[in-house]
Amino acid sequence: MKARYFTFALLLFGCMLNAQTYTRMSYPISWGAGANTGERINNTSWIGYHLEFGHDVHSNSFVGIETGWVTLYDEVNNVTETIGSTTVTGNQYRYLNVIPILLKYTYLFENSSEYVPFVAAAGGISWAKSTTDVGIFRFNNEEWPFTVGTEVGINFDMDYSTKFQLSGYYNFLAKRDNLNSQAYWGIRIGFMWM
Numbered sequence: 001m002k003a004r005y006f007t008f009a010l011l012l013f014g015c016m017l018n019a020q021t022y023t024r025m026s027y028p029i030s031w032g033a034g035a036n037t038g039e040r041i042n043n044t045s046w047i048g049y050h051l052e053f054g055h056d057v058h059s060n061s062f063v064g065i066e067t068g069w070v071t072l073y074d075e076v077n078n079v080t081e082t083i084g085s086t087t088v089t090g091n092q093y094r095y096l097n098v099i100p101i102l103l104k105y106t107y108l109f110e111n112s113s114e115y116v117p118f119v120a121a122a123g124g125i126s127w128a129k130s131t132t133d134v135g136i137f138r139f140n141n142e143e144w145p146f147t148v149g150t151e152v153g154i155n156f157d158m159d160y161s162t163k164f165q166l167s168g169y170y171n172f173l174a175k176r177d178n179l180n181s182q183a184y185w186g187i188r189i190g191f192m193w194m
Helices: 002-018 034-038
Strands: 022-032 047-056 061-083 086-108 115-134 137-143 146-157 162-173 182-193
Touching: 022 034, 022 061, 022 162, 034 182, 047 086, 061 115, 061 182, 086 137, 086 146, 086 162, 086 182, 115 162, 146 182
Parallel strands: none
Antiparallel strands: 022 047, 022 182, 047 061, 061 086, 086 115, 115 137, 115 146, 146 162, 162 182
């Protein structure tokens, strides 16, 4: 099953490269949100990257594919918790790794200035793995949940084809089998080439 998703992602990625109008690379700084993620992991995440390819469908509208990787991490001391059918006590190391594969629509609010705001909405799937390490025990939940995301940001023109971007984003992963719903948000700092 995983091989099919990976093959589909590579084919879609190749098609987007062939017909791309823009390429975007950015660095996300992320935080967990909601009860299942934000209360479990409340550290700032400095680990990740964001990659996007797209094609224009109108002068202000773009459709593309977004991917990347975000790792949320936290350490909690002296916790007793029942995970599945096992009760463990000790220091916990909690991780959430997410690799989204999202179809994305972006709308630019064109104006004559060097600063162009934009909004975006995305949907697709993500590979998500929640891990809890306690002593010698490791508890994993790995799934491919349905994912939706939003983004609001601003482009700063650097030259005719390069833009500096600053944005805020939010991603929500639906509950799937043993993995509870997850959510995270953050800011992205990066560049866009058109």
